[in-house]
Amino acid sequence: xxxxxxxxxxxxYDDGFxxxxxxxxEAMVFEAEKLLKQTLVDALPNGLPKxxxxxxxxxxxxxxxxxxPTLLNLVNETRVKSVxxxxxxxxxxxxxxxxxxxxxxxxxxxxxxxxxEEWYADWHIDGFTGKDHTHxxxxxxxxxxxxxxxxxxxxxxxxxxxxxxxxxxxxxxxFKKYEGPRELLKHGFPHPQQExxxxxxxxxxxxxxxxxxxxxxxxxxxxxxxxxxxxYTVFYRMVSGQRPSASxxxxxxxxxxxxxxxxGMKVLFGKDGNLLxxxxxxxxxxxxxxxxxxxxxxxxxxxxxxRLQ
Numbered sequence: 494x495x496x497x498x499x500x501x502x503x504x505x506y507d508d509g510f511x512x513x514x515x516x517x518x519e520a521m522v523f524e525a526e527k528l529l530k531q532t533l534v535d536a537l538p539n540g541l542p543k544x545x546x547x548x549x550x551x552x553x554x555x556x557x558x559x560x561x562p563t564l565l566n567l568v569n570e571t572r573v574k575s576v577x578x579x580x581x582x583x584x585x586x587x588x589x590x591x592x593x594x595x596x597x598x599x600x601x602x603x604x605x606x607x608x609x610e611e612w613y614a615d616w617h618i619d620g621f622t623g624k625d626h627t628h629x630x631x632x633x634x635x636x637x638x639x640x641x642x643x644x645x646x647x648x649x650x651x652x653x654x655x656x657x658x659x660x661x662x663x664x665x666x667x668f669k670k671y672e673g674p675r676e677l678l679k680h681g682f683p684h685p686q687q688e689x690x691x692x693x694x695x696x697x698x699x700x701x702x703x704x705x706x707x708x709x710x711x712x713x714x715x716x717x718x719x720x721x722x723x724x725y726t727v728f729y730r731m732v733s734g735q736r737p738s739a740s741x742x743x744x745x746x747x748x749x750x751x752x753x754x755x756x757g758m759k760v761l762f763g764k765d766g767n768l769l770x771x772x773x774x775x776x777x778x779x780x781x782x783x784x785x786x787x788x789x790x791x792x793x794x795x796x797x798x799x800r801l802q
Contacts, residue, residue, distance in 0.1 A: 496572070496579035499760065499772040505580075506761055506768075508695075509661035509711035514703045516572045517641070521563075522702045526643040528563050529592065529725050541596050541723075555592040564590050567641055568729050573704055580706070581636055582756025583734020593640075595652030595724040600717040608650060608717045613694050616657065616714040617682050618664060619730065620741075621674070627681035632674050633741040636733040636754050640705040643725035646698065652718030653696035654705060654726070661710040661751060663689050668748040710751050 497505075497513070505511040536554035537547075558564060568574060569586045577584040602609055615626060619638060623629040646653055667685050668674065676684055689712075696716050697705055707713065709730075718724065732739045733754035747753050763769050 496575045497757075502580070502758070503761055503769075505706065505708075506758060508656070508658040510656045510658075510697070510705060510707040510713075512697060512699055512703055512705050513576065514700055516576070516704060517567060517702050518571065519702070521567055521571065522641075522643065525563050525567060525641075525727070526701075526725065528558070528561065529594070529643055529727075532558060532592075533594065533723075551594075555594075558592050559589045561590075564592075564727055567727070568639060568731070573639065573641075576704075576706065577637060577639070577731055578734070580755060580757040581731075581733040581735065582754075584636075585732045585734060585736075585739035587729045587731060588739070589730075591728045591730075593726045593728055595715060595718050595726075597718055597721050597723070599652060600715055601719060606717075606719040608719065612717055613655060613691075613714045614686065615682070616686065616691065616694070616712045618710055618712055620709065621677065621682075623681075625681075627683060629678050629681050632678060632745065634745065634747060635709050635730040635741050636747075637731045638705075638707040638709060638711075639729040639731055640699075640707070641727050641729075642699040642701055642703045642705075643727070644722065645701045646724050646726075647700060648698070648720070649696045650716050650718070651720040651722060652724040653698070653716040655694040655696045655714050655716045656707060657691045657694045657712045660689070660691055660712045661708045663691075664710045664712060665749060665751045673745050673748060708751065710748070 501511055501513070532554050533551065536551045542548035542551060565587050568577075568590075574584060574586075598606060600609070600612060601607055617626050620632060620634045621629045622631045622633070640654060664685070667689065668677075671677075691712060694712075694714060699705060730741070732741060735754045735756060752758050760773065761769055763773070
């Protein structure tokens with residue numbers, strides 16, 4: 494079985510993200526889900542946090558899971574690694590992860606389940622750290638953001654991971670225009686947010702056990718959670734094997750050439766360098782069908798039987 498079929502890879506190229514389901518062993522998903530939920534219960538015995546102070550024990554507890562083998566093995570020892578290897582032309586193993594639960598009422602209007610207007614306006618891409626998305630102090634980068642879901646997330650406004658289709662190409666243009674991340678580091682994300690004026694994102698609907706692959710440069714944001722359910726997700730920031738090491742630093746050149754580390758994307762292009770609309774084998778069939786029909790071959794004339802001389 495191919496790591497990722499041609500059409501899914503094409504959708505990923507166009508949109509900057511995609512979701513694949515049923516590629517993880519159920520037993521591994523179950524163990525990870527159990528770990529996350531038990532950690533949450535132990536950290537918050539009095540119930541879900543109502544404010545930032547209440548959440549401190551949970552933040553400390555989830556950070557202790559960053560390198561837990563039960564979570565890391567989900568990408569390092571499964572088909573996820575094969576998919577990434579196919580896309581990137583090799584991939585370094587994950588050494589850390591981020592537990593990202595989204596609680597009921599999160600990102601809603603204060604003390605309500607009301608969806609704020611333009612809730613998506615504070616989108617970002619990962620790799621820029623600071624006190625908030627306005628005051629940035631440092632840049633690091635990677636290749637692919639991978640998310641694994643441990644609860645069904647099949648309805649919009651349930652804390653969905655939300656991406657802006659095609660905006661990874663716009664971010665590339667942005668960094669080309671400003672010759673790298675200098676302006677972003679200087680002004681924070683309000684600068685590209687205002688300049689690009691992205692339309693509302695697509696809220697990604699993911700079943701339990703589903704895996705989302707997102708290009709590092711794809712802008713994203715979290716939708717408000719108006720439900721009574723917790724969204725359980727773990728994210729991994731994966732580095733292409735095209736790099737000399739697994740370092741996430743000093744690779745700002747990829748900001749202006751976003752497919753440089755994605756060797757597996759070459760199958761999307763024809764010999765002329767143009768992007769194909771259909772898989773190469775179908776393109777060949779179509780090309781042949783457009784060629785003028787060859788005249789029927791002449792049947793060989795039957796030789797008359799001769800006599801032995």
